[in-house]
Amino acid sequence: MALYLGLDSSTQGLKAVLIDAAQGSVVATSAVNYGHDLPEYGCRDGVLPNPDPLVKHADPLLWLAALDLLLGRMQAQGLPLQEVQGIGGSGQQHGSVYFNEAFFGIVSGLKPEGNLAGQLAPALSRPTSPIWMDSSTSAECAEITAAIGDRLQSATGSPAIERFTGAQIRKFWKTTPGDYLATRRIHLVSSFLCSVLIGGDAPLDSGDGAGMNLLNLNDLQWDAEIAEATAPGLLEKLPRIVAVPGMAGRLSGYFTKYGFAAGIPVAIWTGDNPASLVGCGGIGQGSAVVSLGTSDTFFAALDPYRVDPAGFGHVFGHPAGGFMCLTCFKNGSLARERVKDEAGVDWSFFGKAAFERTPAGNHGQWVLPWFEAEITPRVTQPGLRANFDFAGAAPEVRIRAVVEAQAMALRTHSLWMGEFKTLRVTGGGSQSAGILQTLADVFAAPVETLANPGSAGLGAAMIAAHVGCGYAYEALSASFCPPIGRVEPNPSAVQVYRECLPGFAQFEAEAQRPALS
Ligand code: XUL
Numbered sequence: 001m002a003l004y005l006g007l008d009s010s011t012q013g014l015k016a017v018l019i020d021a022a023q024g025s026v027v028a029t030s031a032v033n034y035g036h037d038l039p040e041y042g043c044r045d046g047v048l049p050n051p052d053p054l055v056k057h058a059d060p061l062l063w064l065a066a067l068d069l070l071l072g073r074m075q076a077q078g079l080p081l082q083e084v085q086g087i088g089g090s091g092q093q094h095g096s097v098y099f100n101e102a103f104f105g106i107v108s109g110l111k112p113e114g115n116l117a118g119q120l121a122p123a124l125s126r127p128t129s130p131i132w133m134d135s136s137t138s139a140e141c142a143e144i145t146a147a148i149g150d151r152l153q154s155a156t157g158s159p160a161i162e163r164f165t166g167a168q169i170r171k172f173w174k175t176t177p178g179d180y181l182a183t184r185r186i187h188l189v190s191s192f193l194c195s196v197l198i199g200g201d202a203p204l205d206s207g208d209g210a211g212m213n214l215l216n217l218n219d220l221q222w223d224a225e226i227a228e229a230t231a232p233g234l235l236e237k238l239p240r241i242v243a244v245p246g247m248a249g250r251l252s253g254y255f256t257k258y259g260f261a262a263g264i265p266v267a268i269w270t271g272d273n274p275a276s277l278v279g280c281g282g283i284g285q286g287s288a289v290v291s292l293g294t295s296d297t298f299f300a301a302l303d304p305y306r307v308d309p310a311g312f313g314h315v316f317g318h319p320a321g322g323f324m325c326l327t328c329f330k331n332g333s334l335a336r337e338r339v340k341d342e343a344g345v346d347w348s349f350f351g352k353a354a355f356e357r358t359p360a361g362n363h364g365q366w367v368l369p370w371f372e373a374e375i376t377p378r379v380t381q382p383g384l385r386a387n388f389d390f391a392g393a394a395p396e397v398r399i400r401a402v403v404e405a406q407a408m409a410l411r412t413h414s415l416w417m418g419e420f421k422t423l424r425v426t427g428g429g430s431q432s433a434g435i436l437q438t439l440a441d442v443f444a445a446p447v448e449t450l451a452n453p454g455s456a457g458l459g460a461a462m463i464a465a466h467v468g469c470g471y472a473y474e475a476l477s478a479s480f481c482p483p484i485g486r487v488e489p490n491p492s493a494v495q496v497y498r499e500c501l502p503g504f505a506q507f508e509a510e511a512q513r514p515a516l517s
Helices: 060-076 102-108 116-123 138-148 151-156 165-175 177-181 189-198 206-212 224-230 253-258 272-279 333-343 347-356 395-412 433-443 455-469 473-480 491-511
Strands: 003-009 013-020 025-033 084-091 096-099 185-188 247-250 265-267 287-292 296-302 314-317 323-329 422-426 447-450 483-487
Touching: 003 060, 003 189, 003 272, 003 455, 013 060, 013 455, 025 060, 060 116, 060 189, 060 253, 084 189, 084 272, 084 455, 096 165, 096 189, 102 116, 138 151, 138 165, 138 224, 151 224, 165 177, 165 185, 165 206, 165 224, 185 189, 185 206, 189 247, 189 265, 206 272, 206 314, 265 455, 272 287, 272 296, 272 314, 272 323, 272 455, 272 473, 296 395, 323 395, 333 347, 333 395, 347 395, 347 433, 395 433, 395 491, 422 433, 433 447, 433 483, 433 491, 455 473
Parallel strands: 003 084, 084 265, 287 422, 422 447
Antiparallel strands: 003 013, 013 025, 096 185, 247 265, 287 296, 296 323, 314 323, 447 483
């Protein structure tokens, strides 16, 4: 056996995937849901309530409590944790955790008789963590853009983006300069949890680091001028940066209480999207991944380096080397759930019947499902925009309108990345036949589904196997990511969408004006 553990600290929970790299098999999966399992932290759906709908913070101690709870559960399940040869991980991107001077001593001296949250609480210089759903930093984005200009996007792979960590750090400095001054280290969710695992101050990889608007992707170093324009003295508060995940360190003695062998290698963590690209077998060019989760994301390996001329897409480091491109839509599964609930139907109706009862193109009836402020395109005032009586329409018409809009937005905003021969679809939405067919037809490309148990956690486990024992990514992809289903595009529907797409792009561009209701 060659067991490797992948952990994925996502928006709504912490997930684990245990693989046997020698056998090419997934041995076990396990999960903790923040709202359900740790309600005492008050983070339903992983977010702290806030009167301002643009502010989305979480409690970083919740992520630690989840780690203790999950590992304890896996031990109680009798999983062979003592056989694990290495651990890797991924975190929701952009979320940041702020530490004072005490952090370094506390993290290196974790005591097994205590828990993680209790021990690390005094090390926080900011009690809450802004996460990727936050869009409250438009002013800070404008200030950073005014200082740096177009170089911000050509250097960091993205223009100034509200959820990216740079703008969040600037807001922290502006609103509570004393707390900012007391901050000695700013970690992302990924490097924070990796630090805890190694009992040290972990580096960041360029996959997650590129989500900060601070990393220069031309030389993979922090950009001193951009850092200083973001907040004074920021450079020295940032973790060490590395191009691709290597070994971060050895597992802290704290974790032997869960049965792990002392000192096993821990790989440098990455962001959930870069890990997911690995976990979907997206090592080379040719196929793109559509991940239908809390957010919908579209990503692929990118070669050569280039940026989105429209300014919505991003470039991150690829964990296997080189670059990846990504576009993220905030109104993903939450929008699908909203329309399903409001229509009073179940998932089987949503995934199948709704599409059997309505034609491709929905007779030109479109809705932009911006239940929440959207990031692609940038829409700060939530609200649906429709060209028909959406509320009065039949459930199947409303459902098709939402799914088609999501697929057409994915297509419109991924054109800068190039053409792809296939799409690999992952996440909860990949269970729906209607969604898969719509994607195949809108992209005019076959859609493949994967058997994977959570692509980010699987990718993290594959990274651990690569880093810990030199398993090649190509071989790991061949064993862990074979497609299990394939949906071919339907030529007549392809034609319908080909004709619709320019009009839809126009409709979306015009709808970026504030909603009327
Ligand atoms: C990517 C993004 C989201 C989060 C979700 O830029 O903001 O996909 O990574 O966890």
